[in-house]
Every structure is written in C-alpha cells, then in structure tokens.
Amino acid sequence: MIRVLVADDQALVRTGFVTILDAQDDLEVVGEASDGRAAVGLARRLRPDVVVMDIRMPVLDGIEATRQLAGPGVAEPVRTLVVTTFNLDEYVFQALRAGASGFLLKDATPQQLVAGVRTVAAGDSLLAPAVTRQLIGRFxxxxxxxxxxxxxxxxxxxxxxxxxxxxxxxxxxxxxxxxxxxxxxxxxxxxxxxxxxxxxxxxxxxxxxxxxxxxxxxxx
The missing domain is CATH 1.10.10.10 (Winged helix-like DNA-binding domain superfamily/Winged helix DNA-binding domain)
Structure with missing residues (x-):
C-alpha cells in the first residue's frame, strides 16, 4: 500500500485529489494539509511514501516545504510530487532544485495523477518531456x-x-x-x-x- 499525504490550500482541489487517490486499491491517503507548515509537520510525523504538494500555499509555500522535506542535507527525505498550473512554471523549476521528485500540471487527468504517485513512490522521477523542455529552456x-x-x-x-x-x-x-x-x-x-x-x-x-x-x- 502506497501511503500519500495531500497538501493544497484549495479545499475543492484537495478533496478531488483525495477522492481520486483513495479510490485506488494500492493507494491510501493518510493525511491532508492546507498549508506548507502543516504539510511538513504531518509528513515528518506520518512518514508517507509520497507528498502531493501544491506550490502556492499560505504560511509556508510548497517550495520551502519541499526543501524542508526533501532538500539537500535532509537525513530521511520524503518523496514529493509537485502539482501546479503551467503559468507557475518558474516555481516548478525552483521546486525541482529544492528536492521534488517531479511535477504534474493541475490539468492532468486522474489517471496521470495516480500514475505519477505510483512512479514517485517506486523511486523514479516524474518529468513530462514536453513541459520539461519548455520549463528548463526558459529558466x-x-x-x-x-x-x-x-x-x-x-x-x-x-x-x-x-x-x-x-x-x-x-x-x-x-x-x-x-x-x-x-x-x-x-x-x-x-x-x-x-x-x-x-x-x-x-x-x-x-x-x-x-x-x-x-x-x-x-x-x-
């Protein structure tokens, strides 16, 4: 069973992610957070296999939360999958540098979200090739x-x-x-x-x- 923590300040988005993930036989949502600080605290306590992390959140943004969970020097990093809208692609690059294991766009299909969580949980990195080329090329x-x-x-x-x-x-x-x-x-x-x-x-x-x-x- 892959244990997942979902962090997003938008309740509707968060609920949607939880519903999609919990419907899978091999996935279990073990916690939800509406800001980055709560996400870090829950992740350290619950030790999920994957954190699905939004970037723009109150109190502590997803980039800094990712750095605290998976960045350089973290003894036991937690694998993080960043989700974002494409117009925030510069923040995605920063998140990758902060230690994120990959990213998805928020217009991804439910199947892509599920596959992304499984990919990251398996220890692989998730990079959408077309998006990566534009993202890295720009920033x-x-x-x-x-x-x-x-x-x-x-x-x-x-x-x-x-x-x-x-x-x-x-x-x-x-x-x-x-x-x-x-x-x-x-x-x-x-x-x-x-x-x-x-x-x-x-x-x-x-x-x-x-x-x-x-x-x-x-x-x-």
Missing amino acids: GARVRPAEPLANAHSVLAPRELEVLRLIATGLSNAEIAATLVISAETVKTYVSRILTKLDLRDRVQAVVYAYRTGLADPDA
Missing part, C-alpha cells in the same frame, strides 16, 4: 553556472555525457534509446551510472545539474 540559464564543467567531463564517459544531455532535453529512456540506437535497458544502465558518479538522487536532479553547469544549453 535554466538563470541558475548556472554553479559547478565547474570539468567535474562532469572528468567523471563521466563520453557516452554518459551524451545521455545526460539527452536527459536534460526531457527525453524518456525509450526516446534516448531510439536516438542513440541502443536498448532501453542500456539507457537505464547509463542513467544509473550518471546518478552514481555525480552523486545525484534522481533524474530530476540530473536535469537541473546539466543546466546549472552549462552542460546543456537552454537556448538549443
């Missing part, structure tokens, strides 16, 4: 460079660098496999190696890393 340049390019070049093999650049464009493993004419399983191995070598938690951090270091070009 990626504002936060780089932070780490020297030599770091990635000295640690990663040429093929791994190539895969990292494709990850940064928002391509899925299957799309990367088709682009490089290799198997999806091989791509999965490359992704695992990249995360290990760069000490990154997940695919989301790999995307942010690529743009922060200038390895990927937001204007490309």
Whole structure:
C-alpha cells in the first residue's frame, strides 16, 4: 500500500485529489494539509511514501516545504510530487532544485495523477518531456553556472555525457534509446551510472545539474 499525504490550500482541489487517490486499491491517503507548515509537520510525523504538494500555499509555500522535506542535507527525505498550473512554471523549476521528485500540471487527468504517485513512490522521477523542455529552456540559464564543467567531463564517459544531455532535453529512456540506437535497458544502465558518479538522487536532479553547469544549453 502506497501511503500519500495531500497538501493544497484549495479545499475543492484537495478533496478531488483525495477522492481520486483513495479510490485506488494500492493507494491510501493518510493525511491532508492546507498549508506548507502543516504539510511538513504531518509528513515528518506520518512518514508517507509520497507528498502531493501544491506550490502556492499560505504560511509556508510548497517550495520551502519541499526543501524542508526533501532538500539537500535532509537525513530521511520524503518523496514529493509537485502539482501546479503551467503559468507557475518558474516555481516548478525552483521546486525541482529544492528536492521534488517531479511535477504534474493541475490539468492532468486522474489517471496521470495516480500514475505519477505510483512512479514517485517506486523511486523514479516524474518529468513530462514536453513541459520539461519548455520549463528548463526558459529558466535554466538563470541558475548556472554553479559547478565547474570539468567535474562532469572528468567523471563521466563520453557516452554518459551524451545521455545526460539527452536527459536534460526531457527525453524518456525509450526516446534516448531510439536516438542513440541502443536498448532501453542500456539507457537505464547509463542513467544509473550518471546518478552514481555525480552523486545525484534522481533524474530530476540530473536535469537541473546539466543546466546549472552549462552542460546543456537552454537556448538549443
């Protein structure tokens, strides 16, 4: 059973999410929060598998709440799935940097919400490729460079660098496999190696890393 905490200040939206998630045999909503501070407190007490987190909330916004639950230095991070409207995409980028495991748009279908929670709970990252390309392309340049390019070049093999650049464009493993004419399983191995070598938690951090270091070009 996947245990979920839903945080959203809009009661109607929150109730809708709870209804959708609780209707699944493998999902259980263990708590609800109407602001970021309450979300952090409940998540630390209840230890859900996934927090479905809104960004714009009173008292403490979703970005800071995400940072406190999953950011750098958190000993036992809680996986967070951010939901937002597309006109708040700059905040989504900040949320990814704060440690979110992925994001969905609020106009996602119930099936996409359920699949997103399951994906994040399984330890994977949820990035909608088309949205990711526009999101990172628009805001990626504002936060780089932070780490020297030599770091990635000295640690990663040429093929791994190539895969990292494709990850940064928002391509899925299957799309990367088709682009490089290799198997999806091989791509999965490359992704695992990249995360290990760069000490990154997940695919989301790999995307942010690529743009922060200038390895990927937001204007490309």
